Amino acid sequence: MDSSEDVxxxxxxxxxxxxxxxxxxxxxxxRFLVSHVLGLKxxxxxLQHQDExxxxxQAEQLNRLIACRMARMPIQYIxxxxxxxxxxxxxxxxxxxxxxxxxxxxxIVLDDIPADKKCHLLEIGPGSGNICLSLLHxxxxxxxxxxxxxxxxxxxxxxxxxxLGLADRLNIYECKEEGNTELPEDIKIQKFDAIxxxxxxxxxxxxxxxxxxxxxxxxxxxxxGGARGLDVILDILKLADMMLVPDxxxxxxxxx
Numbered sequence: 001m002d003s004s005e006d007v008x009x010x011x012x013x014x015x016x017x018x019x020x021x022x023x024x025x026x027x028x029x030x031r032f033l034v035s036h037v038l039g040l041k042x043x044x045x046x047l048q049h050q051d052e053x054x055x056x057x058q059a060e061q062l063n064r065l066i067a068c069r070m071a072r073m074p075i076q077y078i079x080x081x082x083x084x085x086x087x088x089x090x091x092x093x094x095x096x097x098x099x100x101x102x103x104x105x106x107x108i109v110l111d112d113i114p115a116d117k118k119c120h121l122l123e124i125g126p127g128s129g130n131i132c133l134s135l136l137h138x139x140x141x142x143x144x145x146x147x148x149x150x151x152x153x154x155x156x157x158x159x160x161x162x163x164l165g166l167a168d169r170l171n172i173y174e175c176k177e178e179g180n181t182e183l184p185e186d187i188k189i190q191k192f193d194a195i196x197x198x199x200x201x202x203x204x205x206x207x208x209x210x211x212x213x214x215x216x217x218x219x220x221x222x223x224x225g226g227a228r229g230l231d232v233i234l235d236i237l238k239l240a241d242m243m244l245v246p247d248x249x250x251x252x253x254x255x256x
Contacts, residue, residue, distance in 0.1 A: 001059050001066070008050030010034055014066060021070055024211070032075045037062045072212035084130040087137050089160050091128050095153045096222035098130035102198050105253045106134045109196055112249065115139055120190075122147070122243060124197035124236055126172070127222060129157035131196060136166045145171045145187065150219060191245045198253040199232040201225040229254075 001010050011030050018026035028043070035046040037058045054062065068078045076082045076091045076098075083089075084098045085106060091097055113119050118141045123132045126146040135142050148154040154174040161167040176182040202223040207215070214223070225231055233252060240250045 001054065001062050002056075005054060005059075006050065007034060007038070007046055007052050007054065010054065010062070011046065011050070014062075017066070018069060023069060023072065024213075029069050029075055032079060033062060033065045033069065036065065036079050073217055074213045077217060085134045085138070087130075087133055087164055089128050089130055089133070090156060090163070092152075092156065093217045094219040095150065095156050096127040096218055098128055102130060102253055103134075105196070105198065105251060106131055106138075109135060109194070109251050110138055113139060113142065113194070115141065117141060118143070119193045120145070122192040122195045122239070124195065124232070124239070125149070125153075125199060125222065126157045127153050127198075129160040131198060132157070132170060133160055133164055133166055135196075136161075136169050137164065143169045145173070145190070145192070147173050147175055147183070147187070149174070149176045150221065153219070153222075188243075190243065192243055192248060193245055194249040194251060195236060195240050195244065196251040197232075197236055199225070199236060201229045201233065201254045203227070203229045 001013065011034055014030040014033065015026045018029055023029060031046055032043040035043045037054070038046055038049060040046055065078050069075065074097055077093050080090065080092065081088050082091050082098060085103050089098065121135065121142060121144045123144055123146040126132050126148055132144045132146050136144060146157060148157065151174055154172050158167070158172055161170050173184055173187060175184060200221065200223050202225050204224055204226055207220055207224060225233070233254065236250065236252065240248070
């Protein structure tokens with residue numbers, strides 16, 4: 001693309017190019033990329049600017065972003081942030097990208113937990129922080145402890161918490177949850193009202209069949225559920241037995 005072209009023409013050309021390479025959702029990808037270089041937060045907004053011409057800097061930036069999408073880099077990583085419910089999160093590879101279906105899990109937790117009572121939750125594997133930070137944002141009486149095995153994910157959750165002004169109600173620990181052996185001592189003595197997690201549940205044998213956007217760029221540990229898809233889920237249930245208050249709840253996103 002060059003600076004002599006208007007936005008409408010760029011959208012058509014970019015969509016065609018991505019479509020020819022079998023990149024999923026080429027039209028939506030084009031709108032996201034063009035809106036991003038125009039500084040528009042809504043990916044549909046570029047449709048209102050179709051007669052505008054790109055500047056030289058915008059055209060150069062767009063060409064770089066198109067090359068990334070042609071290489072099947074996810075749009076979320078290319079843009080660098082993503083909306084989840086009422087918050088906007090920084091996202092970067094290889095930390096697991098928030099999925100829209102996980103918004104339903106957050107809603108279920110919010111519906112169950114009283115808004116006028118203090119509640120301490122444990123999250124396993126926050127990734128970018130989409131679940132815990134949404135819960136904190138939408139219920140001011142929730143406090144969350146999060147356990148994350150990936151240093152990059154733990155750091156990203158912490159950064160997002162600071163950006164959103166929610167860090168004072170979130171404690172993040174970089175550790176594994178397997179068998180309770182890796183947990184910090186001050187975590188082991190705590191009791192939680194609920195555990196929430198979007199754990200890995202993809203069968204290990206199916207990982208090789210994932211789309212390039214996932215297999216090439218995302219941390220597969222966030223997806224690998226082992227031979228039966230239950231490795232982390234069973235560990236979480238063991239934690240629940242030890243760390244929940246009486247009648248405490250477990251919220252898991254999985255398939256059945």
